[in-house]
Amino acid sequence: MIHAASPVHDFDAAAPRRRERAIEDLRDGLARWRLAWALARSDITHRYRGSVLGPFWLTLSTAVMLAALGILYAKLFRVDIAAYLPWLAVSLIVWNTLSQIVTDATTSLTGAEGVIRQMPLPYSVHALRVVFRNAVIAAHNLPLIAVVFAFFGVLPGWGVLAAIPGFLLIAIAAFAASMFLGMVCARFRDIPPIVASVMQIAFFVSPVIWKPDMVGHWEPFLAINPFFAVMETVRGPLMGTGAGPLVWTMAIGWTGALVAGAWVFFVRFRGRIAFWV
Amino acid sequence: MAAIEAAGMAIEFPLYHHNARSLKQRVLASTPLRLKRDEDNRIVVAALRDLTFRIGDGERVALVGPNGAGKTTLLRTIAGVYEPVAGSLRVAGEIGSLIDPAAGMDPLLTGRENVVLRALYRGMTEAAGRALADEVQGFAGLNEFFDVPIRGYSAGMNVRLAFAMATAMTPEILLMDEWFLAGDAEFMARADQRLSKLVTDAEILLIATHDMSIVRKWCTRAIRLEGGRILADGPVAEVLDAAGL
Numbered sequence: 001m002i003h004a005a006s007p008v009h010d011f012d013a014a015a016p017r018r019r020e021r022a023i024e025d026l027r028d029g030l031a032r033w034r035l036a037w038a039l040a041r042s043d044i045t046h047r048y049r050g051s052v053l054g055p056f057w058l059t060l061s062t063a064v065m066l067a068a069l070g071i072l073y074a075k076l077f078r079v080d081i082a083a084y085l086p087w088l089a090v091s092l093i094v095w096n097t098l099s100q101i102v103t104d105a106t107t108s109l110t111g112a113e114g115v116i117r118q119m120p121l122p123y124s125v126h127a128l129r130v131v132f133r134n135a136v137i138a139a140h141n142l143p144l145i146a147v148v149f150a151f152f153g154v155l156p157g158w159g160v161l162a163a164i165p166g167f168l169l170i171a172i173a174a175f176a177a178s179m180f181l182g183m184v185c186a187r188f189r190d191i192p193p194i195v196a197s198v199m200q201i202a203f204f205v206s207p208v209i210w211k212p213d214m215v216g217h218w219e220p221f222l223a224i225n226p227f228f229a230v231m232e233t234v235r236g237p238l239m240g241t242g243a244g245p246l247v248w249t250m251a252i253g254w255t256g257a258l259v260a261g262a263w264v265f266f267v268r269f270r271g272r273i274a275f276w277v
Numbered sequence: 278m279a280a281i282e283a284a285g286m287a288i289e290f291p292l293y294h295h296n297a298r299s300l301k302q303r304v305l306a307s308t309p310l311r312l313k314r315d316e317d318n319r320i321v322v323a324a325l326r327d328l329t330f331r332i333g334d335g336e337r338v339a340l341v342g343p344n345g346a347g348k349t350t351l352l353r354t355i356a357g358v359y360e361p362v363a364g365s366l367r368v369a370g371e372i373g374s375l376i377d378p379a380a381g382m383d384p385l386l387t388g389r390e391n392v393v394l395r396a397l398y399r400g401m402t403e404a405a406g407r408a409l410a411d412e413v414q415g416f417a418g419l420n421e422f423f424d425v426p427i428r429g430y431s432a433g434m435n436v437r438l439a440f441a442m443a444t445a446m447t448p449e450i451l452l453m454d455e456w457f458l459a460g461d462a463e464f465m466a467r468a469d470q471r472l473s474k475l476v477t478d479a480e481i482l483l484i485a486t487h488d489m490s491i492v493r494k495w496c497t498r499a500i501r502l503e504g505g506r507i508l509a510d511g512p513v514a515e516v517l518d519a520a521g522l
Contacts (some may be wrong), residue, residue: 009357012365013287028400035397046385118380120357120372121398187293271360275290 022267029124033132036125040132058140066092066144073209082152088209089148090238094231095208097138099199101174104130106192108182113277123266123273127178131171145238156240166233166243166251173230173255180262183269186276202227223247226254279370279449279481281332281355286364288347288354288505289321311504324350326505327364332481332498339492339513340485341522342502348485351502352376352452355483370481373448378439378456384428388419388438391427395442409445416471417441418464437464444471448480455486469495489522 029036048054070088074081108130115121149156185191206227212219223229229250236243243251292312311323325347332338340348353359354366356374374380381398382391389410396406414423417437427435436456444451451472472482472495486492492499492513499516501509509516 008369010367011360013361013363032400038397115381118377274359
């Protein structure tokens with residue numbers, strides 16, 4: 001007879017009940033958001049331990065990059081810096097967030113190897129940790145947008161609130177990406193460098209430093225690029241232009257595909273993660 | 278009521294991230310003992326093979342056997358780290374694991390902060406973690422070092438902290454690897470008391486060790502593993518005598 005309060009874990013290799021286990025993992029992982037938050041916070045504080053500026057180095061380095069790129073590319077593209085720099089600020093900060101998330105996602109599980117091999121923990125905690133860590137980083141960079149806007153007298157109005165669903169979408173995509181890339185990269189160690197080079201290419205082929213209207217009649221096709229679609233759901237509202245239905249459809253579509261792919265993969269291979277890392 | 282039941286349980290570690298082809302040629306040329314090819318033609322290490330046992334309430338079980346016998350892997354599997362590739366495993370009861378004292382510890386945090394972190398790992402809240410920290414502080418006997426980052430700790434201090442932390446949560450099943458023997462005599466005496474209390478509360482202790490005096494003193498049953506298989510299972514005296522230990 002089993003005591004009611006005792007947790008029971010039951011595993012039979014002949015009937016692995018993978019879906020149930022995956023759902024359980026997700027539920028327990030989300031319930032331990034406090035742990036994910038504590039780990040994410042210590043990731044940031046440890047990185048800047050003993051430094052004077054601490055995590056504000058993130059803010060400072062983004063500010064320097066913004067000033068350098070803003071002045072140079074306004075000149076190269078022959079556009080007015082007062083019109084270009086606020087746009088670049090939003091672009092670059094949102095892009096940096098996306099790119100940082102993708103890079104982080106590749107090490108979400110291999111980076112937690114020590115814990116994974118020593119104690120049972122829902123794997124979704126590690127994905128949540130990546131989401132929180134990047135949210136903290138984004139929170140150090142986003143205020144720069146307000147500074148640039150104030151400097152150039154840009155007033156986007158209440159429309160900026162429409163960026164909130166965009167941020168939510170990014171958070172969901174980040175969670176799924178951490179799960180998916182985390183697993184793939186734990187199994188195949190050649191994937192992280194591939195992802196890094198893809199992100200570098202994506203930076204140039206996505207409208208981050210150049211404006212979407214610069215490609216002329218190709219503009220409608222830009223939304224095929226998942227990075228553009230997801231980025232635009234935040235950038236549009238922040239710039240006061242809003243995000244059109246095409247952008248939203250593509251962004252939700254891409255995120256949905258990512259979530260579905262991550263889920264299928266997670267259900268199938270969750271039990272193997274401890275052997276992979 | 279705590280219980281651990283395994284039937285035909287097996288764990289295999291695939292050797293990823295190695296030069297598989299040359300490895301295959303080398304190991305499969307001789308007659309391998311524990312390396313084998315699985316159905317996907319991968320080289321795997323058979324860490325645990327066809328284990329069947331049942332451990333019930335109040336049993337204090339020693340896992341004995343040479344290095345590489347599969348003792349720690351068995352502890353980790355019971356803890357829920359690895360999923361068996363064959364057979365079944367059923368564990369009923371809250372598990373406390375003392376497998377690696379450094380697991381989940383952050384060297385840059387203080388002893389107290391690490392206890393709170395461990396509480397979070399176990400799904401508790403910060404407030405419950407802080408209450409737990411006060412409790413652990415009393416038993417660990419680290420005095421002012423409790424509020425010092427643990428990377429400045431000696432091995433013995435780490436053991437004290439880890440042991441106090443794991444047993445403060447009154448697990449129903451305590452899994453232990455032999456590192457905890459690094460504590461000093463005074464601490465070992467207290468640990469002994471705490472363990473006897475833990476075990477008399479009708480729970481399970483599962484300990485992997487090479488120290489036969491510990492086995493004879495603390496355990497009621499011994500399981501002798503070798504090459505990932507159970508060679509003998511029974512009362513301590515019987516198993517140890519048969520093995521000439």
